[in-house]
Amino acid sequence: xASTPDYNKDLYLPLAQADEEVHNIIExxxxxxxxGLELIASENLTSRATMEANGSFLTxxxxxxxxxxxxxxxxxxxxELEILCRKRALEAFHLDPAKWGVNVQPYSGxxxxxxxxxxLIQPQDRLMGLGxxxxxxxxxxxxxxxxxxxxxxxxxxxxxxALDPKTQLIDYxxxxxxxxxxxxxxxxxxxxxxxxxxxxxxxxKTANEHGAFLMADIAHTSxxxxxxxxxxPFEYCDVVTTTTHKTLRGPRAGLIFFRKxxxxxxxxxxxxxxxxxxxxxxxxxxxTIAGIAVALKQAASxxxxxxxLQVVSNAKALASELVSCGYKLQTEGTDNHLVLWDLRxxxxxxxxxxxxxxxxxxxxxxxxxxxxxxxxxxxxxxLGTSALTSRNMxxxxxxxxxxxxxxxxxxxxxxxxxxxxxxxxxxxxxATGETESAKAxxxxxxxxxxxxxxxxxxxxxxxxxxxxxxxxxxxxx
Numbered sequence: 001x002a003s004t005p006d007y008n009k010d011l012y013l014p015l016a017q018a019d020e021e022v023h024n025i026i027e028x029x030x031x032x033x034x035x036g037l038e039l040i041a042s043e044n045l046t047s048r049a050t051m052e053a054n055g056s057f058l059t060x061x062x063x064x065x066x067x068x069x070x071x072x073x074x075x076x077x078x079x080e081l082e083i084l085c086r087k088r089a090l091e092a093f094h095l096d097p098a099k100w101g102v103n104v105q106p107y108s109g110x111x112x113x114x115x116x117x118x119x120l121i122q123p124q125d126r127l128m129g130l131g132x133x134x135x136x137x138x139x140x141x142x143x144x145x146x147x148x149x150x151x152x153x154x155x156x157x158x159x160x161x162a163l164d165p166k167t168q169l170i171d172y173x174x175x176x177x178x179x180x181x182x183x184x185x186x187x188x189x190x191x192x193x194x195x196x197x198x199x200x201x202x203x204x205k206t207a208n209e210h211g212a213f214l215m216a217d218i219a220h221t222s223x224x225x226x227x228x229x230x231x232x233p234f235e236y237c238d239v240v241t242t243t244t245h246k247t248l249r250g251p252r253a254g255l256i257f258f259r260k261x262x263x264x265x266x267x268x269x270x271x272x273x274x275x276x277x278x279x280x281x282x283x284x285x286x287x288t289i290a291g292i293a294v295a296l297k298q299a300a301s302x303x304x305x306x307x308x309l310q311v312v313s314n315a316k317a318l319a320s321e322l323v324s325c326g327y328k329l330q331t332e333g334t335d336n337h338l339v340l341w342d343l344r345x346x347x348x349x350x351x352x353x354x355x356x357x358x359x360x361x362x363x364x365x366x367x368x369x370x371x372x373x374x375x376x377x378x379x380x381x382x383l384g385t386s387a388l389t390s391r392n393m394x395x396x397x398x399x400x401x402x403x404x405x406x407x408x409x410x411x412x413x414x415x416x417x418x419x420x421x422x423x424x425x426x427x428x429x430x431a432t433g434e435t436e437s438a439k440a441x442x443x444x445x446x447x448x449x450x451x452x453x454x455x456x457x458x459x460x461x462x463x464x465x466x467x468x469x470x471x472x473x474x475x476x477x
Contacts, residue, residue, distance in 0.1 A: 027470035034457045034467060035449045035477070036361035037401055041220065041338045041384025042192065043363075044249045045391065046291070047298060048459040054251045054291035064283040066273060078286050085289050088296035089255055092226045095234060099261045101269050103276050104253075104292060105284040109219045109243035112254030112276075113139040114151055116239050119258075119268070119275035120186055120213045123155050127186040128179060130170070131160030133368045135194035135330075135340070137217065159184070163370050168331045169196060176206045183210055189233070190217030190241075193367050193382050195315075195334035200236040215239045219254075221336050223247030223386070226299045227308030230336060238262065239272070247311065247337055247386050250295030253288045307389065311337045314385040317395035321402030327409075330369050330380070337386050342369045344379040348412050352427050353381055356412045359431060359441050361448040362404060391455040400451065407444055411437060442476070449477075 004012065016023045038045070046054075058081070064071040067079035082104060089102045106112035121127065129140025129152075136142070138150045141158025148154045159182045161175040179187070187207050189198055200216065207214040216233035222242035224230045233240050240257040244250035258272045277284070298304065312335070319329055319339045330340035343350060350366030357364045369380035383405075385398060393401075415437045419426040431441055456462065469475075 024471055028472055030457070030460055031467065031470055031473055031477075034460055034462065035452055036363055037404070037448060037452050038387035039362060039364045039383045039385075039401070041365075041382050041386070042243075042246050043384070044223075044246055044386040045458045046245065046249055046251060046295065050249075050251055050291045050294045050298075051459050053294045054287050056287055056290060058290050059285075059287040061286050062283045063286055064277060066277075081286065081290055081293065082284075085293040085296065088293055088300065089257070092296045092299040093222075093234065093257070094226075094228070095257070097260075099259065100234065101258050101260050101272075103256045103258075103272055104289055105276050105281070106241075106254035106256060107281055107285060107288075108252065109217070109241065109254045110139050111281055112241045112243075112256050113137075113217060115275040115280040116215060116241050116256050116272065117152060117156060117186070118279050119271040120215065120239060121156060122185075124157055125185040126157045126159065126182055127152070127188060128159050128161055128175070128182060128184045129188040130191050130194070131162050133372050134160075134163045134370050135191040135368075136160065137190065137192045137219075140188045140190070140217065165370065168370050170194075170198070172199060172202045172206075175203075176209070179206050179210055179212075184212050185210075186213045186215060188215050188217060189237075190219065192220060193338065193340050195319075195329075195336060195338045195340050196331055197231050197335045198233070200231055200233050204236040213238045215241065217241050219243040220246050220338065223249060223299060223304075224308045224312065224336055227305040229305065229308045229312060238268075244292050244295060246384075247308070248295060248299060249386070249390065251288050251291035253285070253292055255292070310394070311385050311389045313395055314389050314393065314398045315339055315383075318383065318385060318398040318402050321399040322405065325402065325406045327406075337384050339383040339385075340367065340369060341381040341383060342379060343381060343409070344369070346409060346413065348409065348416065350378040350381045351424060352416065353409060353412050355424070355428060356408050356415070356431060356441065357405075360404075360408060360411075360445040361452065362401075362408060364405075390458060393455060397455075404444070404448055404451075411440055411444065414440075446476075 010018055061078055062072050063075045063078045067082050085104045086102050090097050127141055130136030132142045139152050141152045142149045143153040162171055164171040189203050204214055214237045216237045218225050219242050221230055224247050238259050242255050245252045256272055258268055315334045315337050319333050328342040328345050330342055354364055354366045364381050366378045367380050367382035368378040372379050415430045419430045
């Protein structure tokens with residue numbers, strides 16, 4: 001074997017030797033995930049097998065185009081992989097390949113959504129999506145009175161529909177009434193912070209009334225849809241998009257499903273594929289497609305429905321315990337993996353509770369709740385149970401997590417009072433200083449860490465003596 005020249009020697013070193021700094025950062029992140037409680041609804045914990053596929057030799061290959069129609073040579077195994085991934089996507093969602101097709105190349109849910117819009121409608125055509133303050137997503141047409149914020153509002157005319165202020169559920173009658181005035185070419189259903197299921201049949205009626213396309217963005221709920229524990233958007237929609245890293249428990253990427261049994265279906269398939277490439281992105285990330293394929297195989301397994309049912313049951317247990325502590329939840333509960341917690345009656349903002357959560361090892365995110373005036377100062381917190389369910393936590397564990405959250409809020413109230421102002425910087429100063437409140441924060445952190453470390457983390461080998469503390473992690477962390 002020829003000797004390796006100096007300029008290539010780094011290619012054969014493991015990460016710990018090749019780049020100690022990056023290796024250390026990864027170790028610290030693994031420590032954080034093992035030690036804390038991940039409750040962000042758009043996060044999950046992917047499998048060791050998926051991570052291995054995502055970090056494979058496939059990252060070396062460039063493969064613009066589709067199977068059997070690439071712009072580069074040497075793609076025979078990439079073609080086999082992409083065809084397998086498509087097949088598994090249809091199987092995971094129980095779809096007939098004669099009626100549905102799928103593009104597995106989108107880099108993310110946002111690019112999948114914009115590619116779908118590019119395929120379905122023309123610039124300045126009209127679309128309707130759930131408004132961001134009511135739980136919608138940026139890619140569904142978000143804008144303010146002064147500025148168009150996202151590409152879906154810049155390149156298309158968008159109009160938000162809303163929740164019923166009394167029930168905080170989707171106002172389907174109001175949507176239908178608005179559609180008769182706005183006359184959309186596309187209606188998008190789906191949300192990033194809506195804890196209930198969708199009436200796709202009602203939305204289909206409204207779309208049919210105006211000859212509009214109906215598109216479901218099931219990024220948050222796709223794992224639950226695949227498990228058949230939520231309503232099925234594929235019965236009514238023309239296009240369905242999703243991310244692959246939330247309830248579906250895969251790597252970070254997106255999928256676009258499209259009907260093949262419509263009039264001019266061949267045209268729709270061509271438009272979707274060409275919207276992904278070359279219109280919206282370049283060569284696919286083959287290593288990520290491999291990770292998607294692995295995750296989809298798991299989602300089609302006999303145990304997947306048990307996981308999905310446990311995710312929902314855990315969310316209901318978490319919600320119930322928070323209500324028993326006297327807190328207000330949007331829609332007073334949940335049908336899926338997500339709980340939207342309205343903190344406004346407590347006098348706290350979501351930003352402050354999120355900050356204390358970080359300090360005690362509970363990862364949550366501030367979120368607008370219905371009626372908020374600004375997404376920049378939201379009055380709520382969004383919680384999700386997918387990741388903790390992936391760590392084997394059950395209903396009683398989630399009730400304990402709710403108690404940790406209750407203590408987090410009580411600490412936040414105490415700190416806000418001591419801060420003497422509403423400024424976040426003053427709030428943080430008290431929480432991290434030498435105050436009694438700061439000591440209580442550290443005490444809660446120790447309890448959270450001890451609880452979290454009693455559960456496994458997928459892909460992490462924790463020996464009998466525990467995990468070795470990475471350099472840069474304090475001894476008391």
